Amino acid sequence: MYQYDQYDHLIIRERIEQYRDQVQRRLNDELTEAEFLPLRLQNGLYMQRHAYMLRIAVPYGLLSSKQMRMFAHIARKYDRGYGHFTTRQNIQFNWIKLEETPEILSDLASVEMHAIQTSGNCIRNVTSDEFAGVAADEIIDPRPYAEVLRQWSTFHPEFIALPRKFKVAINGAVEDRAAIAVHDIGLTVVHNEAGEIGFKVMVGGGMGRTPILGSVIREFLPREHLLTYIEAIMRVYNLHGRRDNKYKARIKILLKALGVEEFTRQVEVEWEDLKGTEQTLTLEEMERIIAYFQPHAYKSLPAIDPAAAHADNKAFGNWLKRNVKAHKVPGYAAVVLSLKKTGVPPGDATAEQMDYMADLADRYSFSELRVTHEQNIVLADVEQSQLFDLWQEIKAHGLATPNIGLLTDIICCPGGDFCSLANAKSIPIAQAIAERFDRIDFLHDIGDFELNISGCINACGHHHVGNIGVLGVDKDGSEWYQVSIGGAQGNNSAIGKIIGPSFSAQQMPEVIDRLLQVYVRERTPEERFVDTAQRLGIAPFKEYVYATPIETAGRLVGEDEYA
């Protein structure tokens, strides 16, 4: 993975001093809260319901065991012993004191980490495929280009006060695991006919109040032009994106207002004299960065069927089926550690679990881990012959729930328990649903499933692209939940359709149950829920869900249960 050199260290060190001084001036009232707000946001510090929340960047989701141990340390020293992995492959701590944030940044810097641009109206942490570098279906490793973008976007002087936040995702595999279609810029690393490396450039995707899938504005951008072309996009957006209404300020609205053709034309005109300037990447620089992402020293191993020696062990079989992914090197596999155990808020990990996952990485996987946008953790390079041992170990630590990609692998934002933007709680809904369907055979029968829950229209829980999406809404001061079906992420991204009037929290597990009943009744043998939902449309689902009243006597767990 990438390692800081003297320049990275210098910039981070100077940043911490700048920020330490800003905090001090805020505490001395030399800065008003309004003036401090964008400064702290650009450092990932939000004011939440109970305390400050600090979001730390995990560049493109890649993490060393040393860095994971630092998260455990931060959880213990500055928080309440746990942290929350986010849908943008970052980590958040929810109980932070403003006065301590400069110290946290110093601790982070000691392991080459920071919180720069994890929030605010700037270019955010670039996200990517959690299986980058190891996926069997990978064409080109996207991580070096994500790192190039990280450096270029860090404190870019011109793009620090954009109309709104700006998210970039990059994918280099056949299957899109980086959700590029719902990003402000979605890049796919591709080869052209001549075999040269470049990018397919998609712009203007996003969720929030107006979910839109991105549009391709360039089929092939030679890789050396990556930064100048993105600069062109950013300048068009910075100058022409709306600033009168924060809900209409994302680049997707500008692109929609201009139309793809006109937007593309403006970008190309803007790029004309940028193309070939000094900011153009050199082959030497690209190769320097690529050198940091070389394959590990893999052993020469035969590919085996890890299930063969344990054919009678159904639980292990379930785990292999859901939590173990194909690796490009024979004899190796990628393992997903589930942070979706029933009873635990999705994406949460305790300090003990973090330390333990770091140990696992040291012992099984070249001391590296990845954070997934589904809020789980990946050990990307495990020998197949060690999978059984690993599975036995992690079971005891609550990390082996065989539910990756299933109904209970819920994407969920922190919601109203923590977030001051939220209209409604989201974690208790996720937990109630997980409890209701905590039957592994049933989950495996239902199969591939994306259940995504957001506590408000900002859509941090990606509800628009959930096969079932749940959105918390506020109606006259009480919390209600709007349900959509048929959304999807990845290569066949789609925005879900709302089935009808919203439900109370207590009704939600039953609503999900009824939707599943329609699926089980209507599915053809090969169909996943999303296929059935997209084939039939909402009508049969709607009819059944609303046919009879739903009791509201379910049990919900609140924040106190896990605080």
Add this chain to the structure above:
Amino acid sequence: MPKQIIKGREIVADDWNLLRAEEGSEAATVATLAVPAGRVILPLATWLAQRDALSARAAAGEIAVWLAPDEDPVALRDDLPRLALVAIDFPKFTDGRGYSHAWNLRSRLGWTGELRAIGDVLRDQLFSMQRVGFDAYDTRPDRSIEDALKGLTVFSETYQASVDQRVPLFRRHARPTPAAGA
């Protein structure tokens, strides 16, 4: 005490008068604003409407123009040689259009004269302003200008190219490659 601004990296006295129409004024009102004597920074619309009448004063170096965030500096392309300075207004420091205007003025319109940031100009934005081509800062009068000066020297290295440094870090320094086995 005379008014002070930051110019380059120094605090200096400044005798330019900023002419602003009342907020919400009609374009016609802005166009016909009376231009006081002395050195004056005019709204773009005032300049465009009165530039012929002001040409002697411009030739004497008394006239400058300021741009609002929604005003394209291209409107000044032919007039730049006649202006003593160009200012860009930041009505709110969170509106970042002025950064791109500055970049365009320096990089595309060839402006080499003074480029001054006016409005909600605060210490914590000065470093970026300097990078995109500003060289003068009329900082907010309710804040210490000595304090603001510190904002210009926050970072000693930067990754990307901009107006102050046309060559990105990776072309300026031989950066290391990973140690073997890393």
